[in-house]
Amino acid sequence: MPALQHLACLCALLLAHAGCVCGDVRFLERREGESVTLPCEVGQRNPSPFGVYLRRSWLRPGKVLFMYTKSDFNTDDNDDKARISVSGDPSGHSVNVTLSQLRASDTDRYYCEFVVENPSSEDDRVPGKTEYFLLVSADAPGSVDIGLVETCAGGSAVLPCLSPNGGGLAVEGVSLKRQRGRAPVEMLYHSKRQHGGSPPSSSSSQFPLEKVQLTPAPGPSGITFNLTLQQLQPEDSGLYSCQLLLRGRPDSSTSLGRQAVFLSVQGQCGCSTYSTLLYALSSAVAVLLLLLALVVMCQVKSRRRRVATHSQAPIYEEMAGVQTASRKLARLEESEPSEYRNCPVKRSSPENHYESPSGALCPRKESQK
Incomplete structure (x- = not known):
């Protein structure tokens, strides 16, 4: 039972720490x-x-x-x-x-x-x-709908890209802005149109291209796009806004879009790591509980066998005693004739016999008469 007590203590410790969340x-x-x-x-x-x-x-x-x-x-x-x-x-x-x-x-x-x-x-x-x-x-507060996205260093974040007015016009490009101080800064631009003196189909980004992925996604007003930033680091934290560039719409806006995301990249994810460790420990405890249950079941079955064996022991002992007595009697019957092996055993007659020196009754031979 000490093992069971130790296991109970471990379970109590895990439950106590389970409340530790971000x-x-x-x-x-x-x-x-x-x-x-x-x-x-x-x-x-x-x-x-x-x-x-x-x-x-x-x-x-x-x-x-x-x-x-x-x-x-x-x-x-x-x-x-x-x-x-x-x-x-x-x-x-x-x-x-x-x-x-x-x-x-x-x-x-x-x-x-x-x-x-x-x-x-x-x-x-x-x-x-x-x-x-x-x-x-x-700017006046409340002019931008702001959400929150948290991730760890090396992780990724998905940012929704919306059109400036929610229209369903053809998409010609995408622009990503980040604000960390007084004014937003354009971090990514990709479009078929001319931008800032560049020729058509221009593209610029302060993110390495392998860290950016644009994928279409269904939305309430039709097809929209999601921008995935990968391999993020703490210095990438900031307030982001992704806007779609529509055909026939200017893209000269320097402010954030109507929806922004506050992206926080943490260098250490203590809570996530702790949760993983907690799940691992919980799994280990579950396995230990299963093993303990199997051990208890085996001990119960073994105890039942011993009880059944003890309850039948008197019958076996009695039968063993009878068999022992029978063997002793058989040996006694075998040993009795051996005492008379020097004189044949015959039915005694009432005449012509005397007591031999050995104490046995033997008939007198003809030579001895």
Whole structure:
């Protein structure tokens, strides 16, 4: 049973870690000069956190601020500190960080990290429940429908390519733009028409051609196209918009299309790796449980056989005893005549006999009369 107890402990450990999943991701869009509040929360812990970080992890990776419990926060840039306000306390497992007078350079990915004391080793760093993609632009918010796509380094992402007005005109090309700051930048252009002084059927791309694949796909208004970016790296992260170039429609637009995708390429996919490991461990536990069930079944069958054997033992012993007695009797009958092998055994007569010196009764021979 110790093996069963160890297996139960392993199952409990896996179930406890099964709740460890990637945190929620929220996309926030603001105009320059506005403000945004980033709530930082972490689950209840004992001991409680004694500090919290706000960090950026994309365009300008690094620390935004650090706050020690029951103390004021500090930043590496005094200009940023004048635009930041914090409410709450890390020991309460919740802090709200407000960024004011936003600039285009504030566009980035933000996450919180709580610090918990660990007496036996280095302090634990616990990420907050939510991460934030903040896009600060000069355009009015809500003018673009923005989605979110996340992938790992070396992975791929599929971006939908839509026509500027949803029309069903003939497609002559495709344009991909990326925005990481104030204005979008064209990353890919392929068309049969003339573009920027180039001859017809021109093509330009800041992506290697082997990393780009355009495939047709059915849509609600007819055939549309999907653009697949392959072998992506963290520096490829950004806000993308893919537009189809239609016959008879100008393609001089420098803004994003009516639908954009915020593409985040992570250097390490801890959650995905952890999930794979969790699935592998779960499979191993399932196999161990199956083997354990087979072992238990074999032990039960063996125990039943032993019980049945013990219940029939008296019958066998009695039969063995009878057989032993029979053998002894047979040996006794065989051994009795051997004592008289020197004198023939005859039916005794009432006359002419005497007791022999050996104590046996033998008839007197004629010579002895």
